[in-house]
Amino acid sequence: MAHIPNRKVFYIRFIKREGVEVVSDEDGSLECKTEMQRYEVPQKRPASHPSPVKPSPATSKFYSKSLSIKDILRLGRVVDNKAKKILIYKFDFAHMEWSSVPLQAEFVIEEKEFAAGGFRKPQALQKALIKEHGLLRVICRSAVQLIKDTGQTTEEHTRKSVQMQYLARNFASQLKETIAKDKLDEYGDSFEYKSVYMGKTEDGELLTVEEFIPRDFAKFINNNGIVCEEDTMLCKKAQAFSHFTYEKSEGKVMVLDIQGSGYTLYDPEIASAEIHNEDGGYQFCTGNLAGRAIESFFEVHQCNSYCKLLKLKLRPS
Numbered sequence: 001m002a003h004i005p006n007r008k009v010f011y012i013r014f015i016k017r018e019g020v021e022v023v024s025d026e027d028g029s030l031e032c033k034t035e036m037q038r039y040e041v042p043q044k045r046p047a048s049h050p051s052p053v054k055p056s057p058a059t060s061k062f063y064s065k066s067l068s069i070k071d072i073l074r075l076g077r078v079v080d081n082k083a084k085k086i087l088i089y090k091f092d093f094a095h096m097e098w099s100s101v102p103l104q105a106e107f108v109i110e111e112k113e114f115a116a117g118g119f120r121k122p123q124a125l126q127k128a129l130i131k132e133h134g135l136l137r138v139i140c141r142s143a144v145q146l147i148k149d150t151g152q153t154t155e156e157h158t159r160k161s162v163q164m165q166y167l168a169r170n171f172a173s174q175l176k177e178t179i180a181k182d183k184l185d186e187y188g189d190s191f192e193y194k195s196v197y198m199g200k201t202e203d204g205e206l207l208t209v210e211e212f213i214p215r216d217f218a219k220f221i222n223n224n225g226i227v228c229e230e231d232t233m234l235c236k237k238a239q240a241f242s243h244f245t246y247e248k249s250e251g252k253v254m255v256l257d258i259q260g261s262g263y264t265l266y267d268p269e270i271a272s273a274e275i276h277n278e279d280g281g282y283q284f285c286t287g288n289l290a291g292r293a294i295e296s297f298f299e300v301h302q303c304n305s306y307c308k309l310l311k312l313k314l315r316p317s
Contacts, residue, residue, distance in 0.1 A: 084107050084202070086105050086207075090197055091163060091197075105199075137208045146286050152282055155206055161285050162198050164285060165193055168268040169192070169194075176192075189263050191237065191258075193264075194264065195210065196210040215262050220239075220259065221259075223257040224289050224296055225254075225293040225295070226300070227300055227301070238258040240304065240307045246294065246314060247313070251273060251314060251316070253271065253272045254271045254297065255269075256269050271289055272284060272288055273290065
């Protein structure tokens with residue numbers, strides 16, 4: 001037994017009682033036989049190591065909510081249900097198709113608007129099925145007629161705004177891949193776009209829903225191609241990103257309306273070289289100012305250090 005670490009040896013003396021027979025089996029173990037029971041007692045067995053003490057599971061902490069007098073008294077009556085039921089439609093970018101069966105979610109929508117734009121009015125969501133916090137954009141009523149003037153329905157326009165964000169997201173992913181592939185460590189972080197969904201309320205109102213990042217909001221480039229800021233690092237990267245999208249698409253489109261929180265961008269517009277497609281339909285959304293916006297961008301854009309790292313050269317002829 002010398003090879004067993006931390007061994008402990010116990011000597012056990014068996015006393016034969018009346019009515020109990022102690023016999024030895026062939027394997028050397030002792031048997032205690034009575035009329036009612038049969039026990040097997042090992043004669044020699046090394047002591048096992050004690051099992052490690054398992055840590056007790058972390059107990060959840062409950063933090064009581066501090067209530068105002070108004071909220072205390074409010075609980076004395078039935079609280080109104082402010083949640084809105086919304087059907088959520090997802091666009092599958094990999095297969096270029098929309099889901100035919102929507103998901104249903106409930107949202108509590110804050111009244112306060114968040115960085116309203118020209119065509120969509122954003123509001124914050126207090127609760128969302130897709131994310132704990134979200135950003136909801138509703139088409140402004142003043143833009144509905146403008147959408148109709150371009151030969152589109154509000155649903156077509158909302159679907160295309162979702163598709164535009166996935167296109168911008170794809171360009172952002174291609175930029176990240178280029179930076180990694182060419183080992184452009186000097187470039188640093190690059191922009192990203194989150195997933196976005198189309199929603200439809202019970203009363204037929206159309207909107208888009210996306211994840212909300214609670215940071216300071218800034219706009220770097222307008223949809224008309226005009227740069228809002230000049231000297232900041234993020235603005236220089238925004239210009240390089242727009243230039244990158246133009247070169248990647250061989251001059252067919254450019255991602256504009258570059259805006260967001262930090263490196264997370266929202267709600268882009270696409271400017272296309274041609275305003276109409278082969279079928280005569282309006283390309284992208286009503287914020288598409290086409291070649292005029294692309295020309296305006298290049299009139300003021302001077303390739304910065306980030307453009308040079310990416311070796312961007314293509315400009316309108």
